[in-house]
Amino acid sequence: MTLKNPSVGEYYTPAYQMSGIPFVTSSIVNLGQIKEVVFSHISKFVTIKNHSISANTLALSFTSNGLATSKSNYFILSGSESITTEVKTDRIFISGSAGANVSFSVLAGLTVIPSAAMLPVTGSNGYSGVG
Numbered sequence: 001m002t003l004k005n006p007s008v009g010e011y012y013t014p015a016y017q018m019s020g021i022p023f024v025t026s027s028i029v030n031l032g033q034i035k036e037v038v039f040s041h042i043s044k045f046v047t048i049k050n051h052s053i054s055a056n057t058l059a060l061s062f063t064s065n066g067l068a069t070s071k072s073n074y075f076i077l078s079g080s081e082s083i084t085t086e087v088k089t090d091r092i093f094i095s096g097s098a099g100a101n102v103s104f105s106v107l108a109g110l111t112v113i114p115s116a117a118m119l120p121v122t123g124s125n126g127y128s129g130v131g
Contacts, residue, residue, distance in 0.1 A: 009117045010042055010088060020044040020109020026051075028103050031096040034064055038091045041110040042118050046092060049082035049105045056099030060092060063122055066131025067095045073123075073131040077104075090115035 008015060021041065029035050050058045059067055059074040060083075066073035076097060077083060088111075096102045121127045 007117075008113050010113055010119060012111075012113055015042075015111035015113050016044050016088070020111065023108040023110050024105065026103070026105040028101050029058070029094055029096045030100050030102070031098065034067060034093055034095045036064070036091055036093050037106050039089070039108060039110055039115055041115055042088050042090055042113040044088070044109040044111050045084060045086045046089065047082060047084040047107040048077060048092070048094070049107075050077040050079055051103040051105065052079040052099065052101070054079035056102040057097045058102055058104055059095045059097040061095075061131060062089055062092060063131035064093050065123070067093055068131065071123075071131045073129055088118070089121065090118040 023039060025037060027035055048060055056079050058077045060077065061067045061074040065071055094104060121130055123131055
């Protein structure tokens, strides 16, 4: 007889109550280019920092479709701005919305919940405001 140990899923509250596993990356994105940052585990929090001058802005979204001008489901970070948000996600999308060679960094605290346990967060699945 086998033991069926329950696995942790995205609603496993204790995973969000402990300190996150560190994840950090830095890159450069140009106007109209989209970079997808994929996490191996679901995030507890995410911080994004735009290291460029104020004229070079970044657009942030949770789906690539959210970055479309017709959707406008994105958040803008001007140069030298950052945002920290407690959000559970397995990926973010970053696009240069003005200027060239926009330098950015992403810091996330990850839970022990594998990203495969994350439900697809899309507009077609009933999540409004994501694209």
